[in-house]
Amino acid sequence: EIVLTQSPGTLSLSPGERATLSCRASQSLDNLYLAWYQQRPGQAPRLLVYATSSRATGIADRFSGSGSGTDFTLTISRLEPEDFAVYYCQTYERSSAVFSFGPGTKVEIK
Amino acid sequence: QVQLQESGPGLVKPSESLSLTCTVSAGSFTNNFYWGWIRQPAGKGLEWIGRIYPTGGTDYNPSLRSRVTISIDTSKNQISLKLISVTGADSAIYYCARGGHCRGGSCYSPWGQGTPVTVSS
Secondary structure (H helix, E strand, O other): OOOEEEEOOEEEEOOOOOEEEEEEEEEEEOHHHEEEEEEOOOOOOEEEEEOOOEEOOOOOOOEEEEEEEEEEEEEEOOOOHHHOOEEEEEEEEOOOOEEEEOOOEEEEEO | OOOEEEEOOOEEOOOOOEEEEEEEOOOOOOOOOEEEEEEEOOOOOOEEEEEEOOOOOEEEOOOOOOOEEEEEEOOOOEEEEEEOOOOHHHOEEEEEEEEOOOOOOOOEEEEOOOEEEEEOO
8 A cells, every 4th residue: 555645744834935845655656646636725625736747727837746756746836825725645556446645735824 | 517516414323324425417427537435534634435437347445445335327427425334433524526537547636515424423
């Protein structure tokens, strides 16, 4: 079973600043199988990035994903007020057909 | 744009079964996608429960496999979740989501708004 860890748990930043969120896997991943979601308070999660670095439809270009192997990053270049939310990474283990999510990183207003 | 709506009883007694339905907008069932259930206890993270293909094939979270069944009724545009022998640990918001609509096929989008379930006597 692949375990995802995310750091930091909470990121306190101001609007306009750059946010760098980390997702680390317990074993090497195929880049096709790493996605990021945003969840605003009281809302369902929303897909931001899939296959490590591809933005989902309608997602602003200030969001970018990168990484390989066991280390992956979601970067928000300049935080907008609506970006303060919780972010989850997610992977798929093809051999067992099991999905898993990381514990999340909360981006809060400093 | 496909739309998903979860429904079901908000309160279930311990040891009983939880049954939820996800209704999907008409015409959304194609063999290109699958449909998943994900849950989120209050104030906590996301837990994948399982998925089903339009053909009926399923995959489940190993930690829940002995208690969960996901089924599909394409004529009604519905996906169903049944979880037996529930406890307080099963209290959560339950989401359904469409899977496979991305390169690699392992992402979920869109999601329903979720339905809260409380397990309590």
